[in-house]
Amino acid sequence: MKVLKFGGTSVGSVDSIKTVIEILENNLANGEQVAVVFSAMGGVTNRLIEIGKMAAAGNAEYIEFLKVVEERHFAVVRGMINVKNQSGTFAAVRGLFNELGDILRGVSWIKELSERTLDLIMSFGERLSTLVITEILKSKGISAEFCDARNIIHTNATYGMGDVDFEVTNKQILEYFAKTNALQCVTGFIASTADGVTTTLGRGGSDYTASIIAAAVDASVIEIWTDVDGMMTADPRKVANAFTIPSISYAEAMELSHFGAKVIYPPSLQPAFAKNITLKVLNTFNTDFIGTFVQKTANKKDYAITGISSIDEIALVNIQGSGMIGVAGISGRLFTALSLNDISVILISQASSEHSICFSIDPKNAQKAREVLEKEFSHEITLGYIDGISIEKSLSIIAIVGEGMKKSTGVSGKLFSVLGKNGINVVATAQGSSELNISVVISKSDLSKALNSIHGVFFQSETRSLNLFIVGVGLIGGTLLEQVKNQTTYLREEKLLNLNIAGLSNTKKMLLDPDGIGSEQWRERVNEEGVKTSLPAFVQRMIELNLPNSVFVDCTSDKDIVQYYNMLLDASISVVTPNKVANSGSYAEYISLQRTALKRGVKFLYETNVGAGLPIINTIQGLMASGDKFLKIEAILSGTLSFIFNSFGPGVRFVDVVKEAKAKGFTEPDPRDDLSGADVARKILILAREVGVPLESSDVRVAQLLPENCLAAATVEDFFQELIISDDYFAKLQSDAEANGEKLRYIATLENGKAFVELRTVDAQHPFYTLSGSDNIISFTTERYKDRPLVIKGPGAGAEVTASGVFADIMSISSYLG
Ligand SMILES: NC(=O)C1=CN([C@@H]2O[C@H](COP(=O)(O)OP(=O)(O)OC[C@H]3O[C@@H](n4cnc5c(N)ncnc54)[C@H](O)[C@@H]3O)[C@@H](O)[C@H]2O)C=CC1
Ligand SMILES: N[C@@H](CC=O)C(=O)O
Numbered sequence: 001m002k003v004l005k006f007g008g009t010s011v012g013s014v015d016s017i018k019t020v021i022e023i024l025e026n027n028l029a030n031g032e033q034v035a036v037v038f039s040a041m042g043g044v045t046n047r048l049i050e051i052g053k054m055a056a057a058g059n060a061e062y063i064e065f066l067k068v069v070e071e072r073h074f075a076v077v078r079g080m081i082n083v084k085n086q087s088g089t090f091a092a093v094r095g096l097f098n099e100l101g102d103i104l105r106g107v108s109w110i111k112e113l114s115e116r117t118l119d120l121i122m123s124f125g126e127r128l129s130t131l132v133i134t135e136i137l138k139s140k141g142i143s144a145e146f147c148d149a150r151n152i153i154h155t156n157a158t159y160g161m162g163d164v165d166f167e168v169t170n171k172q173i174l175e176y177f178a179k180t181n182a183l184q185c186v187t188g189f190i191a192s193t194a195d196g197v198t199t200t201l202g203r204g205g206s207d208y209t210a211s212i213i214a215a216a217v218d219a220s221v222i223e224i225w226t227d228v229d230g231m232m233t234a235d236p237r238k239v240a241n242a243f244t245i246p247s248i249s250y251a252e253a254m255e256l257s258h259f260g261a262k263v264i265y266p267p268s269l270q271p272a273f274a275k276n277i278t279l280k281v282l283n284t285f286n287t288d289f290i291g292t293f294v295q296k297t298a299n300k301k302d303y304a305i306t307g308i309s310s311i312d313e314i315a316l317v318n319i320q321g322s323g324m325i326g327v328a329g330i331s332g333r334l335f336t337a338l339s340l341n342d343i344s345v346i347l348i349s350q351a352s353s354e355h356s357i358c359f360s361i362d363p364k365n366a367q368k369a370r371e372v373l374e375k376e377f378s379h380e381i382t383l384g385y386i387d388g389i390s391i392e393k394s395l396s397i398i399a400i401v402g403e404g405m406k407k408s409t410g411v412s413g414k415l416f417s418v419l420g421k422n423g424i425n426v427v428a429t430a431q432g433s434s435e436l437n438i439s440v441v442i443s444k445s446d447l448s449k450a451l452n453s454i455h456g457v458f459f460q461s462e463t464r465s466l467n468l469f470i471v472g473v474g475l476i477g478g479t480l481l482e483q484v485k486n487q488t489t490y491l492r493e494e495k496l497l498n499l500n501i502a503g504l505s506n507t508k509k510m511l512l513d514p515d516g517i518g519s520e521q522w523r524e525r526v527n528e529e530g531v532k533t534s535l536p537a538f539v540q541r542m543i544e545l546n547l548p549n550s551v552f553v554d555c556t557s558d559k560d561i562v563q564y565y566n567m568l569l570d571a572s573i574s575v576v577t578p579n580k581v582a583n584s585g586s587y588a589e590y591i592s593l594q595r596t597a598l599k600r601g602v603k604f605l606y607e608t609n610v611g612a613g614l615p616i617i618n619t620i621q622g623l624m625a626s627g628d629k630f631l632k633i634e635a636i637l638s639g640t641l642s643f644i645f646n647s648f649g650p651g652v653r654f655v656d657v658v659k660e661a662k663a664k665g666f667t668e669p670d671p672r673d674d675l676s677g678a679d680v681a682r683k684i685l686i687l688a689r690e691v692g693v694p695l696e697s698s699d700v701r702v703a704q705l706l707p708e709n710c711l712a713a714a715t716v717e718d719f720f721q722e723l724i725i726s727d728d729y730f731a732k733l734q735s736d737a738e739a740n741g742e743k744l745r746y747i748a749t750l751e752n753g754k755a756f757v758e759l760r761t762v763d764a765q766h767p768f769y770t771l772s773g774s775d776n777i778i779s780f781t782t783e784r785y786k787d788r789p790l791v792i793k794g795p796g797a798g799a800e801v802t803a804s805g806v807f808a809d810i811m812s813i814s815s816y817l818g
């Protein structure tokens with residue numbers, strides 16, 4: 001025999017009942033006997049409870065509410081049974097509603113609603129749905145019979161959650177099914193006492209009915225038909241990427257039952273599990289889907305774990321003291337006291353030092369737990385053997401579950417590592433020696449981030465996601481977004497990396513969308529949906545969103561923005577930037593950013609601070625890490641100045657070359673920063689710091705290349721005017737150099753702890769002579785590269801090369817995330 005069970009949504013509407021009929025017809029076609037258990041129509045049980053309470057409160061409106069429930073059942077009859085045959089069913093349904101109406105009237109008279117009466121009122125939900133569907137089946141010519149489970153399942157008189165008398169029940173079920181071959185339509189959830197008083201089976205009640213029957217008759221299978229695709233790897237409301245688990249063991253299903261309760265409530269399936277009956281969880285609304293098989297032993301898994309479950313809100317109680325060490329009986333007394341007071345313990349952890357025990361409970365029991373324990377241990381507390389009871393709230397538990405972790409290494413490593421990388425603090429942890437479940441207690445505010453990042457490493461290890469928050473969509477930011485757009489498919493398909501643009505801001509508008517702004521229509525979306533830009537609000541929202549693998553990308557030259565870097569890094573958000581302001585501010589700030597990133601295990605990356613995309617910072621960091629010592633750095637670090645000196649000559653105005661550099665995207669947003677030497681000065685300052693020389697910006701000596709009048713210009717426009725006026729000055733610089741067969745080069749040097757930048761002329765022998773375009777060149781003399789320096793050369797400014805350097809930094813974070 002086969003046992004099927006349909007939940008409330010499956011029997012909730014005419015359309016879904018049509019599917020139920022089809023499923024039943026298909027099953028009957030196989031010839032195997034079928035029992036089918038029905039829940040009440042979706043929402044009806046809750047409605048009946050409400051109606052019962054209204055009646056008890058003397059609120060006559062319950063009558064109207066009851067009419068609505070009645071009409072729902074009538075509507076199904078009208079929708080499913082031919083007009084000619086409806087009357088019998090209508091009469092039967094009306095009969096049940098009359099009976100229920102009488103009971104409710106009684107409740108409203110005596111103004112009392114006992115658990116026993118409530119069970120009786122609730123029983124009408126299943127009795128009605130099952131009656132209606134039985135009649136529908138019969139009207140379709142199917143040999144179906146209504147089976148009132150109260151006649152076969154007996155419980156004690158614990159109302160609300162009757163204790164099943166299996167001896168009697170199993171016997172009655174066997175006798176009942178031995179007598180019939182018809183399709184048995186059984187009322188779920190309800191039972192009765194030996195003397196015929198209606199009871200209910202508590203949580204997961206209809207599943208329990210199915211399970212009790214299946215176990216009694218040794219059914220071949222139980223099919224639980226519900227409204228989702230089976231048991232999922234995580235709660236899909238919290239983890240968008242959760243997917244159906246095809247095969248799961250009983251034990252795993254039990255462990256996952258916290259959120260799995262929505263789908264099945266495994267404890268209610270225990271009788272079937274005990275008989276080794278396979279359970280299938282199937283979707284009435286997606287009948288072709290394979291669903292989840294629950295069996296004693298699950299099929300081999302593709303993943304190290306089977307699923308992730310969580311409890312949103314718990315309180316953690318800690319009891320500690322020197323008097324607990326080596327003293328037997330403390331934990332016995334502790335848990336006895338809790339159990340005598342009906343406080344259920346969710347998780348327990350005690351370190352081998354025996355100095356403390358912590359356990360988690362439902363927060364609504366927290367105060368009671370404190371009182372109970374303070375009373376139990378009052379003597380020890382007075383004597384100072386126990387320090388007292390501390391309770392922490394606003395915590396959540398996440399458990400990873402799976403038989404696959406048994407005796408396999410690396411699972412807990414992976415769990416703790418992903419939590420660490422995302423800056424999620426683990427408050428407590430527990431793993432039983434069954435190795436089926438590792439539980440961690442974390443702050444509730446980290447729950448969503450933790451679930452998603454854990455799900456990511458265990459189930460989507462092939463596809464990793466980075467959440468990008470980009471501020472500044474000018475030349476570099478805009479080009480970066482273009483590059484991201486062009487690479488999205490490649491990265492997803494070839495590198496299994498999903499770049500999610502979760503936030504964007506220009507100076508006017510900002511938009512944050514954790515689901516992704518998209519790299520195609522970002523401009524339109526920011527314009528249309530964006531709100532007025534506010535950097536503090538942007539940063540605050542990012543921190544609140546608390547998305548895993550978040551990266552803040554600062555593509556501005558803003559001075560104020562850098563004050564947020566520390567805060568972001570501290571919130572475990574990596575920072576990537578071409579903006580040089582932070583690293584060229586005070587040395588204390590530079591160091592503090594490095595330290596915060598290190599402390600939080602996130603990245604602060606700024607390769608494009610010097611030489612745009614050229615691998616300069618990375619090279620230095622590699623050499624420093626491997627113990628090389630820098631003796632000298634000599635470099636051309638301005639793409640703009642390089643371009644100018646390579647393009648300026650007879651027949652060209654200096655100002656036009658500067659304007660061309662700006663048009664080509666080489667200059668700073670304000671080109672005076674390039675021509676004043678300020679940009680080069682801050683670059684050599686950053687390099688000095690990277691090689692371990694703790695300079696301040698005032699330590700860098702800058703020899704001006706501009707005449708006074710240009711330096712004094714108040715605006716960029718004025719500046720260009722002054723350049724025109726000074727054209728002869730620049731022409732002479734250039735022609736003097738050329739006359740000597742030399743070239744003008746603006747060179748930065750770091751030697752003996754001193755940094756300076758100056759305009760020099762170099763002859764054809766000098767390695768810096770043969771530069772073209774916007775080339776930068778950096779020559780490192782180190783202990784290892786002493787005889788011949790290490791030289792890096794190439795375009796050191798411009799949109800494409802800079803944006804790709806920023807992109808490469810972002811990519812390096814993704815590989816670090818593993
Ligand atoms: N252009 C280049 O070759 C290189 C540039 N860089 C650096 O890249 C950064 C960006 O340079 P570009 O893109 O060329 O400049 P840009 O002026 O074209 O872009 C900067 C953008 O940031 C916006 N912005 C400024 N403050 C903002 C704020 N608080 N909130 C939102 N948006 C803000 C501006 O409106 C502008 O659209 C600068 O720090 C620059 O030093 C670094 C290496 C090379
Ligand atoms: N304006 C800068 C851009 C790179 O940092 C330059 O010209 O080098």
Ligand code: NA
Nearest residue numbers: 607610612614
């Ligand atoms: Na670089």
